[in-house]
Amino acid sequence: MKALKRILPALFIGMLLVLAGCGDSSGSEEGSDESNKTIELGLNNWAENVAVSNMWKVILEDEGYTVNLNMTEKGPLYQALKSDDLDLALEVWLPHTDKPFYEDYKNDVDFHKDQTWFDGTILGLAVPSYVDVNSIEELNENKEMFEDGKIYGIDAGSSLMGLTEDVIKEYDLEYSTAASSGPAMTTQLGESIRKEEPILVTLWKPHWVFAEYDVKFLEDPKNVYGDEENISWMSRQGFTEDYPEVTEYINTWKMNDEQLGSLMNMVKEAESPAEGAQKWVDENGDLINEWLGK
Template identity: 30%
Template sequence: MKRLLQLFVLGALTALTACGGGGDEAAGSGSTGNEGQSEEAQQNSGNNKGETITFGKTSWTSTAGPTQIAKQMLEEAGYNVEIELLDQPVIWEGMQSEEIDFFMDAWLPYTEEQLWNEYQDDLQKVATSYEQVPTGWVVPEYVEAESISDIKENPEKFGGKIYTIGAGAGIVNTSKEVMADYNLEEAGFELMPSSETAMISELKTKISNEEPVIITGWRPHSMFVDYDLKFLEEPKENFKYDNVYVLSYQGIQEKYPEAYNILSNWSISVDDLEKMMYEHAQNDTPFEELAANWIEENQDKVDAMMEGQN
């Protein structure tokens, strides 16, 4: 317990420092969970009062929307809900120890294969959020290179840098494999872990000057709405299409049966999520507000999830 609490504090501080934000999700940690509910909803949700569900959330914007939607649905069901902003490996360790109840953004079977292999005996896939989404190295369309093999010939054109997100993330580990498989360090390239916010800032700056740049990318993400981008081909196939899952620990269905039933029917479209991410990026609209709007616009689907229906 002491070890995990120390990791929680360290992970939270790291994530807050790295992402330069966190907004409403970070502020939502430790919330009572009933704020914003109608009086009728609070009266009808007495069976779960006093039970607290804790979500692990990374600083990735792809995690923020689904986590906030799930939070609001479980609050409607009567749970108290907390969101812990943590580094990804700490979330998986937290689920193993049952101090984190759900994680809404696990990329499998490929991107987070190492973490899954380590924790799969203790964890389970609760639901599939969306399927067959790409990850890889991304450049602006005006860059002539079409594949990772192409960039090897001109590292100086890109300043010798590939910008990525926080160390420990699956896409960073895969990028290390790519660096090794294509001998890119010897060619003069360096992998630059930072944060999603810092990476996108670098992309924005380079595009504003029409300069070449390489980042790690994935869909869903608002960058593909904001900019004209392309994935570099990767012939050795380190990057593959993934599905995105809701994860929890073994036994969650007995510990919190209603929460499990609701989230086992969870799904969202890539288009819907990218629209939320774009609105947040363009107008700084809080994900809490975007989630409430999505729930209102998809009430039939939400009602079915709340009733435990597919």
């Protein structure tokens, strides 16, 4: 009986040690194996956003992550980051274009505005270079040239469309916007250029349009569209702690106009954005290895 009393505590302690060891092992593995996690990446239908989001999906999945792309408009995208339904989004234009969103969500979303991946963006109204109009101030006197005052735009809730409404007011333009989407706008632009007809569109740079067509921005003397900006990224709160490796990758990421233009062209020409992004990644291994610290 005394021997049994001595054996039972020993067995009990041994079982506790085994369980504790198992718990430590699984906890350590789960905490360190970041690559087993799934990343929900949000994007809106801007050409460069589609391109870089698909590019990072390819890169991160090559590194062992699972990346889901979630297409939405700007407003819902910010709300989804706030509610932790999305993990990150790769495009924030500051200090001007996305300022309203920044002011609304700066306490609920992590803006990595000091980590820019593209510098020197431009927003504005644009026309084919053969159109004999060079300034926004000349638009009213040429209203009949542009379908009696029609501006082909993109998503109704986008910052660019909001700024365009401000332009209409500031310049007292006798024009109205026709909201659609980025792809629909560029399709209409290409069709008009093919026919050598005038067309007025909202546009931004970087964009593959400038490599494909001879297009010019109209001068904006009142600077309603603002000065050149930089593009950074944003994430849900806590993302950088959950994904330190991915955070380091994205913070190292930098593209110039030529690199981003070539990526956007490949994505546009391919049968799918995923296929175009994969081709670009395959052809730019040295650059990507720099971002990944390899």
